[in-house]
Amino acid sequence: xxxxxxxxxxxxxxxxxxxxxxxxxxxxxxxxxxxxxxxxxxxxxxxxxxxxxxxxxxxxxxxxxxxxxxxxxxxxxxxxxxxxxxxxxxxxxxxxxxxxxxxxxxxxxxxxxxxxxxxxxxxxxxxxxxxxxxxxxxxxxxxxxxxxxxxxxxxxxxxxxxxxxxxxxxxxxxxxxxxxxxxxxxxxxxxxxxxxxxxxxxxxxxxxxxxxxxxxxxxxxxxxxxxxxxxxxxxxxxxxxxxxxxxxxxxxxxxxxxxxxxxxxxxxxxxxxxxxxxxxxxxxxxxxxxxxxxxxxxxxxxxxxxxxxxxxxxxxxxxxxxxxxxxxxxxxxxxxxxxxxxxxxxxxxxxxxxxxxxxxxxxxxxxxxxxxxxxxxxxxxxxxxxxxxxxxxxxxxxxxxxxxxxx
Amino acid sequence: xxxxxxxxxxxxxxxxxxxxxxxxxxxxxxxxxxxxxxxxxxxxxxxxxxxxxxxxxxxxxxxxxxxxxxxxxxxxxxxxxxxxxxxxxxxxxxxxxxxxxxxxxxxxxxxxxxxxxxxxxxxxxxxxxxxxxxxxxxxxxxxxxxxxxxxxxxxxxxxxxxxxxxxxxxxxxxxxxxxxxxxxxxxxxxxxxxxxxxxxxxxxxxxxxxxxxxxxxxxxxxxxxxxxxxxxxxxxxxxxxxxxxxxxxxxxxxxxxxxxxxxxxxxxxxxxxxxxxxxxxxxxxxxxxxxxxxxxxxxxxxxxxxxxxxxxxxxxxxxxxxxxxxxxxxxxxxxxxxxxxxxxxxxxxxxxxxxxxxxxxxxxxxxxxxxxxxxxxxxxxxxxxxxxxxxxxxxxxxxxxxxxxxx
Numbered sequence: 001x002x003x004x005x006x007x008x009x010x011x012x013x014x015x016x017x018x019x020x021x022x023x024x025x026x027x028x029x030x031x032x033x034x035x036x037x038x039x040x041x042x043x044x045x046x047x048x049x050x051x052x053x054x055x056x057x058x059x060x061x062x063x064x065x066x067x068x069x070x071x072x073x074x075x076x077x078x079x080x081x082x083x084x085x086x087x088x089x090x091x092x093x094x095x096x097x098x099x100x101x102x103x104x105x106x107x108x109x110x111x112x113x114x115x116x117x118x119x120x121x122x123x124x125x126x127x128x129x130x131x132x133x134x135x136x137x138x139x140x141x142x143x144x145x146x147x148x149x150x151x152x153x154x155x156x157x158x159x160x161x162x163x164x165x166x167x168x169x170x171x172x173x174x175x176x177x178x179x180x181x182x183x184x185x186x187x188x189x190x191x192x193x194x195x196x197x198x199x200x201x202x203x204x205x206x207x208x209x210x211x212x213x214x215x216x217x218x219x220x221x222x223x224x225x226x227x228x229x230x231x232x233x234x235x236x237x238x239x240x241x242x243x244x245x246x247x248x249x250x251x252x253x254x255x256x257x258x259x260x261x262x263x264x265x266x267x268x269x270x271x272x273x274x275x276x277x278x279x280x281x282x283x284x285x286x287x288x289x290x291x292x293x294x295x296x297x298x299x300x301x302x303x304x305x306x307x308x309x310x311x312x313x314x315x316x317x318x319x320x321x322x323x324x325x326x327x328x329x330x331x332x333x334x335x336x337x338x339x340x341x342x343x344x345x346x347x348x349x350x351x352x353x354x355x356x357x358x359x360x361x362x363x364x365x366x367x368x369x370x371x372x373x374x375x376x377x378x379x380x381x382x383x384x385x386x387x388x389x390x391x392x393x394x395x396x397x398x399x400x401x402x403x404x405x406x407x
Numbered sequence: 408x409x410x411x412x413x414x415x416x417x418x419x420x421x422x423x424x425x426x427x428x429x430x431x432x433x434x435x436x437x438x439x440x441x442x443x444x445x446x447x448x449x450x451x452x453x454x455x456x457x458x459x460x461x462x463x464x465x466x467x468x469x470x471x472x473x474x475x476x477x478x479x480x481x482x483x484x485x486x487x488x489x490x491x492x493x494x495x496x497x498x499x500x501x502x503x504x505x506x507x508x509x510x511x512x513x514x515x516x517x518x519x520x521x522x523x524x525x526x527x528x529x530x531x532x533x534x535x536x537x538x539x540x541x542x543x544x545x546x547x548x549x550x551x552x553x554x555x556x557x558x559x560x561x562x563x564x565x566x567x568x569x570x571x572x573x574x575x576x577x578x579x580x581x582x583x584x585x586x587x588x589x590x591x592x593x594x595x596x597x598x599x600x601x602x603x604x605x606x607x608x609x610x611x612x613x614x615x616x617x618x619x620x621x622x623x624x625x626x627x628x629x630x631x632x633x634x635x636x637x638x639x640x641x642x643x644x645x646x647x648x649x650x651x652x653x654x655x656x657x658x659x660x661x662x663x664x665x666x667x668x669x670x671x672x673x674x675x676x677x678x679x680x681x682x683x684x685x686x687x688x689x690x691x692x693x694x695x696x697x698x699x700x701x702x703x704x705x706x707x708x709x710x711x712x713x714x715x716x717x718x719x720x721x722x723x724x725x726x727x728x729x730x731x732x733x734x735x736x737x738x739x740x741x742x743x744x745x746x747x748x749x750x751x752x753x754x755x756x757x758x759x760x761x762x763x764x765x766x767x768x769x770x771x772x773x774x775x776x777x778x779x780x781x782x783x784x785x786x787x788x789x790x791x792x793x794x795x796x797x798x799x800x801x802x803x804x805x806x807x808x809x810x811x812x813x814x
Contacts, residue, residue: 319524
C-alpha cells in the first residue's frame with residue numbers, strides 16, 4: 001500500500017465537482033458533488049449528537065437500507081440543522097435536484113451540509129448549483145480538489161488523501177476528502193468526509209470496516225470538544241478496479257483496510273492540524289496502557305484539554321496539565337509510574353519520570369515545543385496497549401473566529 | 408436565613424489570617440490559616456481526579472477518621488501535586504509547622520495547596536509563614552479577607568460569603584471563602600473552599616449535607632472543563648453558637664442546609680464570574696427536564712462548550728451552538744420541543760421555539776448579551792426537573808493567561 005497524490009477521484013469511475021452556488025456567500029465554492037456512473041456500495045458513520053441535521057437523518061435512512069448509491073452532494077454555508085420539517089424537505093429537494101441533473105434516483109443521492117445551525121437553505125441556489133455541478137463533473141485531479149474546496153468553512157486548506165494497493169495484479173484505489181475545522185470532537189464520524197474506492201466490497205463488510213477505522217482515526221481527533229450536529233463520514237465502493245469482491249479474512253481485505261485506515265488517518269490529522277485558529281498539530285500517544293480503550297480515553301483527554309492546548313500555544317512545557325488531564329479522564333492508573341516525553345523535529349526530551357519532574361531543561365523543552373508539529377508520548381508502564389489522538393493548540397484566533405463567526 | 412457581609416470569621420470562635428510567606432513569589436500574600444480554639448467537626452469533598460495532590464490525600468485521611476480538627480492551612484503558588492513521597496513529607500511538614508505554632512496536634516490541621524503542578528514546596532518559607540500566620544490570627548472581618556486574598560492565584564478578586572439564621576433564639580453563622588479561577592470543572596468539590604460555621608452538628612451529618620450542597624453548587628460550575636488535582640471543599644463546625652446539636656429532620660437542620668447552600672452557591676458563582684480571562688458570568692438554567700440528573704447534565708454541557716463561551720464573549724446570539732451542546736451532552740430529549748431564551752438587565756428574548764429559529768431581532772439579542780451577567784433559559788418541555796449551572800465566556804485573555812502561566 002502506498003499513499004499517492006489525489007482525492008475523491010483517485011478511484012476508478014469516480015467523478016467530482018465543486019461550484020459557486022451562492023448558498024450563503026458570493027464568490028466562493030460552496031457546493032460539491034461526488035458521482036459514480038456505476039452504482040456503489042455505501043457505508044457511513046454519523047454524529048452521536050441527539051440534535052441531528054436533516055442530511056444526517058436522510059443518509060442514515062439510505063445507508064441502513066443497504067441499497068447502492070450514485071452520488072453525494074454537499075454544501076457549505078448552512079448546516080441545515082435545527083430546521084424542522086421544512087429543513088428535511090429542503091434536504092430532500094437538494095437530493096432530488098442532483099438526481100434530476102444526473103439522471104439517477106433521488107434515493108441514490110446522499111447529502112451532507114456544514115455551516116450555520118438554525119438557518120434554512122434557499123432552494124433556488126441549490127437547484128442552480130445542482131445543474132452546475134453536473135456540468136462540471138470530471139475524473140481529473142483538479143475536480144477532486146474543487147470539491148474539497150467547496151466544502152470548506154473556516155478551514156484554511158482543502159483536505160485530501162489517496163492510497164493505492166495491488167490485488168491480483170490490479171490496482172485498487174482509496175481516495176477521500178474532508179473538512180474541519182470548528183465544532184470538531186467527532187463521535188462515530190467526523191464533520192463531512194467522503195471517501196471513494198474502486199474496490200468491490202459488500203455494503204455490510206464496508207460498514208464494519210469503516211466503523212473500525214473511524215474509531216482509530218476521525219474519532220481520535222478534537223479541536224474544541226464540541227461534537228457537531230452534522231458529522232458524517234461516507235465511503236462509496238463502485239468495484240471498478242476489476243478485482244473480484246473483497247472478502248474478510250483475505251490478504252486483499254487486510255490491504256484494503258490498511259489503505260482505508262491510512263487515508264482516514266491522514267484526513268483526520270489534516271483536520272486536527274487545521275483546527276480553527278490553530279498554529280500547531282498536537283499528537284498524543286499513550287503507550288503501555290492496560291487496555292486499548294483506556295489508552296484512547298487517556299490520549300483523547302489530553303488533546304481535549306483547554307489548559308494543555310493553551311500551554312502548547314505558548315510553547316510552555318507545563319506537563320502538570322497533561323498529568324491533570326490524564327487524571328480526570330476516567331481511566332484508572334497509577335500516577336506515580338507515568339513517564340512523559342515531548343518530541344518534534346527539534347529533538348526529544350523527557351519531562352516526567354515516575355509521575356514527577358524529570359529535571360529537564362526548560363529552554364530545550366520550549367525549543368522543541370516551538371515546532372508546528374508537537375508530539376507527546378505518555379508511557380503508563382502498565383500494559384501493552386497503545387493509542388494516538390490528534391488535536392491542536394488553543395489560540396487568540398480560535399476565540400476571534402468563534403466570537404464572531406456568523407457575521 | 409439571610410446573607411451577610413463576611414467570610415470565614417463570620418461564625419463565632421473562628422479566626423483567620425493571610426500572610427506573605429514567599430512560597431513562590433515575593434510581595435504577595437500566599438499563605439492562609441483558618442483556626443478554631445474549640446475543636447470542630449469537619450467534612451470535606453475532594454477532586455475525583457486520579458492524580459491527587461498531597462494535601463488532598465492528607466485531608467481525606469483525616470476527614471475519614473471523623474476526629475475533630477482545629478485548623479486549615481492553605482498556600483498558593485505551588486500545588487504540591489505530582490511531587491511523590493517528598494511532596495507528602497513537605498505537606499505533613501506544613502501541617503506540623505502550623506500545629507506547633509498554634510499548640511495543637513499535627514493531625515488536627517487540614518491542608519490545601521494551589522498553584523503550579525510538579526514543583527516541590529520549600530520548607531523554609533512554610534515554617535516562617537506558619538509563625539506569621541499564628542501571630543496574625545484574628546476574628547475580625549479583615550482577617551477573613553486577608554485569608555481569602557492569600558489563596559488567590561489568577562483570581563482577580565477574593566471570594567467570600569456569609570449567612571446567618573436564627574435557631575432557638577440564637578444566631579447561627581455560616582461563612583466561607585474560595586478561589587478559582589482556572590482548571591475549574593469541579594467534580595465532588597471545588598478548587599479550595601473553606602466554610603466555617605458555629606453550628607453544632609455531627610461529622611457524619613455534616614459530610615452528608617456538604618455532599619448534597621456541593622452537587623448543586625460547586626459541581627455546577629466550569630471555567631475550562633479541566634478538573635483539578637487539588638479540588639478541596641472543607642467545612643468546619645465548632646458548635647460555638649450555643650444552639651444544641653442540629654439533627655436531621657428538624658427546622659434547624661433545614662435552615663442550616665439552606666444557609667450552607669446559599670454560601671456555597673454564592674462562592675461558586677463568584678468563581679465562575681471570575682474565571683480566567685473572562686468578562687461575563689454565564690448562568691444556564693434548564694427547566695422542565697425529565698429528571699434532575701438530566702437537567703444537570705444538559706446545563707453543564709452548555710456552560711462547558713468552548714463554542715458557546717466564545718459566542719457569549721462576542722455577544723453573538725448563536726443559539727445553534729447551545730442546541731448542539733445540549734445534543735451531545737448524553738441526555739436524551741426531543742430537540743424539536745426545545746425553547747430557548749436569553750436574559751440580562753437589558754431585557755429578555757426568545758430565540759428558539761420548538762427547536763427552531765424564533766424569528767427574533769439579532770440587534771436586541773446582541774444588546775442583551777452585552778451585559779456582564781447573561782442568563783440562558785432552556786425549556787425542554789418534557790417534565791418538571793430543573794437545574795442551573797454557571798460558567799463564563801472564553802476570551803483572548805484566557806489564552807494569554809494559560810499560554811504563559813508559569814513564567
